[in-house]
Amino acid sequence: METVSTAAGRAAVRAPRSILHHKALRTLMYHLVVAGLGYVMLYPILWLFAGSFKGRAEIWTNVSSLIPQQFTLENYINGWRGFGGITFTTFYLNSFFYAGVGTLLAVAASAVVAYGFARINFTGRRFWFACMLSTLMLPVQVQIIPQYIVFSQLGWINTFYPLLLPRFGGQAFFIFMIMQFIRGIPRDLDEAAEMDGCGKGGVFFRIILPQITPALITAAIFSFYWTWEDFLSPLIYLNAPRLYTVSLALRAFADPSGTTDWGAIFAMSSLSLVPVFVIFILFQRFLVEGISTTGLKG
Amino acid sequence: MRHKFWLIWAVLTTIALLFAACAPATPAAAPAAGQPGVDQPAAGADGKIELRIAWWGSQNRHDRTIAVIEQFEQLHPNIDIVYEFAGWGDYWTLMSTQAAGGNLADIMQQDYARLEEWVSRGLLAPLDDFVADGTLNFANVSESSLAGGRLDGKLYGVNLGTNSMTVVIDADRLAEAGMETPNPEWTFDEFERVATELHEKLGIYGFTGNLTNEQLWKNIYLSLGQWVYNEDGTGLGYEDDQPFIDYLKMVKRLQDAGVTQSREQEIAAGGSVETDLIVTGQSAMTYVWSNQIVALTSAAGEGRNFILLPMPRPAGGASANYLKPSMFFSITSQARHPKEAAMFIDFFTNNVEANKVLMAERGVPVSSEVRSALEPLLDAPQKMMFDYIASIESSVSPIPPPDAPGHADLINNVYWPLVIDPFMFGQQSAEDAVRILREEAGVVLAAAAAR
Amino acid sequence: MSEALSVSSSARPTGDRRPRPVKPHKKRWRHDNWTGYLFISPWLIAFFAFTFIPIIASLVLAFTNYDVLSPTWRWVGLENFERMFTRDPRYIKSLQATFFYAFTAIPLRLIFALAVAMLLNTNRRMVAGYRAAYYAPSIVGGSVAVAVMWREIFGRDGLINAVLGTDVAWLGNPSTAIWTLILLAVWQFGSPMLIFLAGLKQIPREFYEAAAIDGANGWQQFWRITLPLLTPIIFFNLVMQLISGFMVFTQAFVITGGAPLDTTLFYALYIYQRAFVSLQMGYASAMAWVLLIIIAVLTALVFRSSSYWVFYSAQED
Incomplete structure (x- = not known):
């Protein structure tokens, strides 16, 4: 805990009292600790990647090694082939569509709803908020069947409607998260803007949105990943293999009672991490730069 | 100010709606035109x-x-x-x-x-x-x-x-131990002796394990000309618990002597054929369904020799195999x-x-x-x-009737958590385990059959 | 959880001295029903269109013997609830496993996430790379590959036994199995970490500069600025981790399946098994509603406590 707070404090303050050679030592310590822990964090993923380059005969006989005896791309080729001529190209396009549109909808709608809950006082606010939070507490396992019956009555099986339309209402997790960030912003700013003639909508766009950018970026990163990873809704609603997403296709490789091509599973699982990782890398830059501090002066 | 906000909101909504509406028509999704909608x-x-x-x-x-x-x-x-x-x-x-x-x-x-x-x-x-x-x-x-x-x-x-269960023996390990291929009509006693001997001579597992799987419970009674479920699927179909008690005691002996993996290790290892210990040469025998031979030999790699034998049977019983x-x-x-x-x-x-x-x-x-x-x-x-x-084909026992409607419930909620695991972890005796199986089966199966 | 609570409440006495951007409002918060409902209308519409019916249906089914495959069901009154608490030993075990998991994994995960977020909230070189490395475990999720990976790492020839020089079947031993799942949860701490990071970014740098002029050291700054201003985010993470901790499913589903001896039989996993393996959807629905009540009560307690330890820049009345 000590290193934690001092590191953060020092970075934020650039305290003048620190002694120079101490500073170099501390920097070294910091990198040693953080990089060491980082390796531990990454080890299982490295293991997965290593497995994806091992040949069929080696994958279970040379399990613990991080270096394949014989480097092969066979797993990637076999895996990408997919099933009966429908390749992972299709699955990736589907996943990108689902995760991309799903994220856009969820984050945009959540921000609007969160503003309503956090900044506007209306009758029933607490009640509806409690309702919203409760929807997170009922396990999805018992909602699948009634939901399926509703959507199949609507004729929406094998379309993306059941997956995307509910997101127009935002998602409770993000709504609550963004609310918490909005509540961290002093209300003076809103009121000043309202005095200047801004409506609630204007306040939302002009004052609130710039302030909660880190929260929106965070929400986008999560939403993309959770949607990318989601297999249950695609399993239930996207029955035609041409509509399968990557996460669903990955699960069609394993058959405990028959043959399982573990190499292909490792390869395609490793590959499926890439888009999520890229999204994170791209978005976290905004997180670092953080536009937040500027708005608070005055 | 206010109307500007609503304008933007309306535009965003329209874009999103358009996206969603186009969903089935995106390149990836296009072939779904012939979708099987219910109506x-x-x-x-x-x-x-x-x-x-x-x-x-x-x-x-x-x-x-x-x-x-x-x-x-x-x-x-x-x-x-x-x-x-x-x-x-x-x-x-x-x-x-x-x-x-x-x-x-x-x-x-x-x-x-x-x-x-x-x-x-x-x-x-x-x-x-x-x-x-x-x-x-x-x-x-x-x-x-x-x-x-x-x-x-x-x-x-x-x-x-058509499928049937089979014991897979690593032929090279058997030769290394200087042992003969067992008689295809082997009993549990012979099975126990062979597995123990392989373990003692080679220092590896004589048999991989998973001997408490419900399939083997079924095999015992099949071999004795009975079936685990009664005809209307409301309870157990056999009267005599002793064969199963004897069997469980043998499995426990093998586990405790280190001839097979312990139940602990089985659970930790998971149930994939490709990760069976025979693949890595850490075990001399295992059992699989006959169609899994293909997966097993492919995971084991080139240059391995395996012998397939029918499943062992209780003393005096007929074949413990059937064509499934x-x-x-x-x-x-x-x-x-x-x-x-x-x-x-x-x-x-x-x-x-x-x-x-x-x-x-x-x-x-x-x-x-x-x-x-x-x-x-x-x-x-x-x-x-x-x-x-x-x-x-010519010697197998006749195929038993399909499992009772409450089968999945029984295996999932009784057989493993209340019968086998407490026994294998030493929390209850074989007699108690089997008694609980009989009692609970009566309740669970009757409830499922009454639906 | 208790850690987070005591930490912040001990920060409270110093609350007066910490720099605050604004004085609390004493003005009444203006009422505006029309705009309020307009802003939450997207959620309201989606709720009634898509979520409401399945929720009510599951509530009704909780009092029936619905079995998924049969089109009909019978009203059984409170039988499902009675069976749960009196005649189902596995149910009690699932409660034990879930509570144990929730009360160990949640605090560990939150503390770890906060610690790492603070470590990474600097402008040092390479920090972007570190951040990615620490977030990476959280994106491997609960796929089939994770199950195999975790099995191998905790397997007999796996990393853990190699490092510790032991020969333990970590995932098969009734006293260690749940800890491997807790460790997995802590390892995948990326989402609360990221939220903490975003929260730290939102704390205006001026506060720290002012504090430094006052001569506060790093430690004091943590207690007087960082922690109090982060309480809304800590609160959010606590509530969300509480909810998701009690609903934990995927890890046990793909790795242990509840074994050994039901020590990792998490509540949601048991619901799934009853619903889709035993096909007792009525019973599963009843269990789900009991879980909802458990989580709701705990969440309400956290909300109640929040007025003592969560500080918002904008006061509400």
Whole structure:
């Protein structure tokens, strides 16, 4: 805990009292600790990647090694082939569509709803908020069947409607998260803007949105990943293999009672991490730069 | 200010709506035009019949099955086949959901352990009419291969391949220990002696383990001419608990002596064939279903030699093996085109070209004509599987009736958590374990049968 | 959880001295029903269109013997609830496993996430790379590959036994199995970490500069600025981790399946098994509603406590 707070404090303050050679030592310590822990964090993923380059005969006989005896791309080729001529190209396009549109909808709608809950006082606010939070507490396992019956009555099986339309209402997790960030912003700013003639909508766009950018970026990163990873809704609603997403296709490789091509599973699982990782890398830059501090002066 | 906000909100909403509306028309999703919506007419605008098929499996099976579907479509240009597939666990989640929604495919792959459950709910249609009118031609199929799909005298599933359990022995390890191949009619006593000797001589596991699997419980009573469930599926079908008690005690002895993996290690290792200890040479024997030989030998790599033996039996018993249908194709009662579905199943069973594509991936084909056509094309592991089934065919015990409707519930909620695990972890005696099994089975099975 | 609570409440006495951007409002918060409902209308519409019916249906089914495959069901009154608490030993075990998991994994995960977020909230070189490395475990999720990976790492020839020089079947031993799942949860701490990071970014730098002029050291700054201003985010993470901790499913589903001896039989996993393996959807629905009540009560307690330890820049009345 000590290193934690001092590191953060020092970075934020650039305290003048620190002694120079101490500073170099501390920097070294910091990198040693953080990089060491980082390796531990990454080890299982490295293991997965290593497995994806091992040949069929080696994958279970040379399990613990991080270096394949014989480097092969066979797993990637076999895996990408997919099933009966429908390749992972299709699955990736589907996943990108689902995760991309799903994220856009969820984050945009959540921000609007969160503003309503956090900044506007209306009758029933607490009640509806409690309702919203409760929807997170009922396990999805018992909602699948009634939901399926509703959507199949609507004729929406094998379309993306059941997956995307509910997101127009935002998602409770993000709504609550963004609310918490909005509540961290002093209300003076809103009121000043309202005095200047801004409506609630204007306040939302002009004052609130710039302030909660880190929260929106965070929400986008999560939403993309959770949607990318989601297999249950695609399993239930996207029955035609041409509509399968990557996460669903990955699960069609394993058959405990028959043959399982573990190499292909490792390869395609490793590959499926890439888009999520890229999204994170791209978005976290905004997180670092953080536009937040500027708005608070005055 | 206010109207500007609403303008932007409206624009965003419209964009999002457009996106969603375009969903089925995006490049990736375009081919979904012929989607099987529930309220759509059965035949498409072009007069084509749309047939839906669902199965579980892995890549190999998906590829082969889809290729056969394409063959069938070429022969029947008026039939358009829409298919869905998933891994084992997902498959049943999906099928249960579809059944509840009244939206099942025309043909679904079925499992021996679930057949009665589905038939008792009226979800599968009898196939006898199609057999009678010749749509399903079983001229080359023996009655014993079909028997597993019959319930109350009606045929509800067509066997897609024959399977049986087998003990796999690492021949090189056996030779290393200087031991002879055991007699195929070996008893549990001989089995225990061989496994122990292999362990003592080689310092590795004599047998991988998993001996408490419910399949082996079934095998014991099958060998004694009984069955674990009674006829109406309301309780256990045998009176004498002693054979199972003796068996459990043997398994515990083997575990405690380190001849097999402990239950702890079994759980930690998981149940995949590819990770069996025999693959890495850490064990001298294991058991698998005969179709899994292919996966096992492929994971073990080149230059390995395996011997297949039937399952051991209790002293004085008959064969502990039976020929099990690996899986079925069934026509659901929600099917829209049962006739065409039957045509497809017939094609799948009898067509030699189709089976050259399938290559016995679901087990040894039931049609004798198909079997002899495939014989020259088999690779070594497949040949082992064929030879094994042929070698036990004449001596196996008759196939038991399908599992009781409460089977899955019993195994999941009683057999493992209340009977086997507490026993193997030393928390209860074999006698207590077996007593609990009998008591709870009465409750659970009766409740399921009463539905 | 208790850690987070005590930490912040001990920060409270110093609350007066910490720099605050604004004085609390004493003005009444203006009422505006029309705009309020307009802003939450997307959620309201989606709720009634898509979520409401399945929720009510599951509530009704909780009092029936619905079995998924049969189109009909029978009203059984409170039988499902009675069976749960009196005749189902596995249910009690699932409660034990879930509570144990929730009360160990949640605090560990939150503390770890906060610690790492603070470590990474600097402008040092390479920090972007570190951040990615620490977030990476959280994106491997609960796929089939994770199950195999975790099995191998904790397997007999796996990393853990190699490092510790032991020969333990970590996932098969009734006293260690749940800890491997807790460790997995802590390892995948990326989402609370990221939320903490975003929260730290939102704390205006001026506060720290002012504090430094006052001569506060790093430690004091943590207690007087960082922690109090982060309480809304800590509160959010606590509530969300509480909810998701009690609903934990995927890890046990793909790795242990509840074994050994039901020590990892998490509540949601048991619901799934009853619903889709045993096909007792009525019973599963009843269990789900009991879980909802458990989580709701705990969440309400956290909300109640929040007025003592969560500080918002904008006061509400």
